[in-house]
Amino acid sequence: MRLLFILTMITSIHGTANGQVLISILLGDKLNSDNVEFGLEGGLNISSIDGLDPSAGRTGLNLGFYFDFKLRDPRWMIHTGVLVKSNMGAEDIEVYSLGDPDLDNIFSDGSVTRKLGYFNVPFMMKYQWPNHIFVEGGPMFGLMNKSTDEFVSTVKTKEDLTYKLKIKDRYHPLDAGVMIGVGYRLLGGNGMNLQIRYYYGFVDTTIDDSAPGQYNRTLYINVGIPIGVGKKAAKE
Numbered sequence: 001m002r003l004l005f006i007l008t009m010i011t012s013i014h015g016t017a018n019g020q021v022l023i024s025i026l027l028g029d030k031l032n033s034d035n036v037e038f039g040l041e042g043g044l045n046i047s048s049i050d051g052l053d054p055s056a057g058r059t060g061l062n063l064g065f066y067f068d069f070k071l072r073d074p075r076w077m078i079h080t081g082v083l084v085k086s087n088m089g090a091e092d093i094e095v096y097s098l099g100d101p102d103l104d105n106i107f108s109d110g111s112v113t114r115k116l117g118y119f120n121v122p123f124m125m126k127y128q129w130p131n132h133i134f135v136e137g138g139p140m141f142g143l144m145n146k147s148t149d150e151f152v153s154t155v156k157t158k159e160d161l162t163y164k165l166k167i168k169d170r171y172h173p174l175d176a177g178v179m180i181g182v183g184y185r186l187l188g189g190n191g192m193n194l195q196i197r198y199y200y201g202f203v204d205t206t207i208d209d210s211a212p213g214q215y216n217r218t219l220y221i222n223v224g225i226p227i228g229v230g231k232k233a234a235k236e
Helices: 002-010 015-031 101-106 229-235
Strands: 036-050 058-070 076-093 111-128 133-154 160-166 174-185 193-201 215-226
Touching: 036 193, 058 111, 058 215, 076 133, 076 215, 101 160, 111 174, 133 193, 174 215
Parallel strands: 036 076
Antiparallel strands: 036 058, 036 215, 058 076, 076 111, 111 133, 133 160, 133 174, 174 193, 193 215
16 A cells, blocks of 8 residues: 555655655655654645635645654654645636737636645644544644646636646745644554644735735645664664
């Protein structure tokens, strides 16, 4: 099951992110120690943009790697890492003018899907009880790597017409907020992490100060897979 999950996540990413995750898998055994746990994490996320009306939530995938740094009290850890693929944004946004009468006419009855891509880095305190339930919370910082509006309209043939517009110049490159979560560790504390997290952005992502502020909100439903922990336990 672990292999299937990893392969599914890898096939969903491209370019730099793909290379980073492959390197993480290869070096996973080397990165784990008595005080540090390394692994991959990813899953489903449902994002929205607070302040953008009308709009609806957008479902996407996220994938990255994590480190759990264990403190003197083993129940406490510092959780960090990088979500090298983190899709945010919103759907069902009202169509606006593209500055081209022909395009405006084609998409006048359609909608817009806003796709925001970030590299996200969380820094959270994590507490795990003896029953392997854990809670975590702390800041998360994001660096935008892409941003597009996808205009969609259905024509008489029932086929969708799409037009992609790059809008990265309308957004601040950095985002920041707080993330909280709860989860459960399988296999007596040595297996996968099942976790639910919520991100609440504090930064107005748009450059235009004359418009209402827009803030990222994201619900994560993730699985964390420690790399090399099983081998280390077997050696011990």
